[in-house]
Amino acid sequence: MSVGPTIDEFRSVIDAATHRLSTSARTAGLTALVPPCPDWTVADLVAHQGMVHRWAQAQILGIEAPFASESVVLDRVAPTDLTDWFLDGARELLDTLSTADPDVDAWVFMETGRTPLEFWTRRQAHETTIHAVDAVAAEQGSIPTAAALGIDPALAADGLDELLVRFAPRGRSKLYAGEPATIGVETTDTGHAWTLSVSEEALTVTEGAPESATARWRGTAGALYLGLWNRGDEIEVSGDRTTLERWRARHRVR
Template sequence: MTMVHRWAAAVLRGDRDHDTERSHAEGTAAPDPFAWFSAGLDDLVATLRAAPDDAEAPVFLKDAPRPRLFWARRQAHETTIHSVDALAASLGGPPPTADVPVTPALAADGIDELLCGFLPRRRSTLRSLEPRTVVVRCADTGHSWSVRISEEPAVAAAGTTALAAAERPDAVFGGTAAQLYLALWNRAFEVAVDGLAELVEQWRTQVRVEWG
C-alpha cells in the first residue's frame, strides 16, 4: 500500500528517480510491515504539508484540482478504500457500512472523484451499446450526480440540472453518502435502486480502478 504513498510523494516533489518496483520489493521484504507503512504515510503527509498551493506536478484525472489538492484527495481515497479491503479480509467478506469509519463529507468527495474523475477517462470500461443515464443521490448530504453511459467514455456531472426537463434516468442509486461510496467503488452494495436493476451488475463488472 505505501508503495503508492511513496510514489505519490515522489511525484509531488518532482522526484524523477523514484522506482516503484524497488519500493514495492522493499515493502514486501520489510521485517516490520507496519513500520514501513507508517514511514511511507508520514513521508506523504509531510510532503503534502510542505508543498505550496501552486506546486506543479503531474495529475491524471479529468476535472482534477491543483496538484497539491489532487494528490491529497487521491491518497485520502486510496488509503480509505484499501482500509476497507483490509477490514473485509479480516471479516471474510464486505463489511457493513456502519462498521466503516468514513464521514459523509469524505464519502461524497470520493463519489465525486470516481464519477467525475475516473469514469470519463478514455481507459474507463463503463460502456453501453444502448445509452443509459444513472443518477446518484446522497440522502444525508444532498449531493447528486448524473452519469451518461454510452459507447464512449461516461459523461458525469455534479447535480442533475444537466438532464433535460423531460428526461427520466434509467436508474437512480440512492442511500447515504457512505453507502454509495462503498457501493460505487465496488466494496459493498447497501443502496436502493430505482429503475433498471441490470445496471447494478453492469456497474459491478465494468467499473474497475486499477494500478496502471
C-alpha cells in the first residue's frame, strides 16, 4: 500500500489501544482467560504487551531489552502493579517514538521500505490494537465483532497490508497443500485487494485482485484484519474454504 496512516496517527493508535487494553484488563481481572489465545490469562496478555513495548523501545534506543519473556515479567512484577507497569512502558515507548531522530539507525526484523522509526511505530500500532482486542474479548468472554470494536478501516487496511505483504511470505509457504493455489483477499469497504500466489517454495503476495482464483476471502477491512490475525470469524469465503482453514491453523503470530 502506498498510502496509509501517518506516523503521528500511528502514535495516536498506540495511545488509544493502550488505554483500551488496560481498561478491559482491569475490568476482566488478571485471572480471566483470553478467548483468542486460550492458553493465556489476562496477566499473560498484559505481561506480553508490556514486554513487547519495552523491546521495541530498546531497538530504537540501541539498548538491551529489560525483559526476555512474559514469565520473567510475571516473576518480577507484582500482580497488583502489572497494569500500571504496562501503562508506564507504553508511555515510555510513545515518548521515545515522539522524540527519536527520524533518521535513527535501528534494527528491524523485516524490510518494509520504511525508516526504522516508521517501522516500529507502525508495528506497535498494530501489535497494541490486536492485543487490545484480546483484552476486550477477555472482558466480554467472547471475541467481539469488527463493527462493535469500531476499528478504523484505513488502519485495518494498513494492517492487512503489513500482515499479507510482510509477515505472511517469510520462510517457506505455509498454505501449500500439494498443488499451487491463487487466493484473492478483497476488502468490501476500502477498495483494497491482494493476490496470494501459493507454491511449494514460497507465498508471493501482490496488490490487486486476481482475475481467477482458487478462493476469495472478502469482508470489511476490519473483519479481514481481525479474521486473518485469528481474532474473528466474519470472513466471507468463495471457492476452496480449506485455504482459510489452513491460514488459521498455520499463520499464528502473537
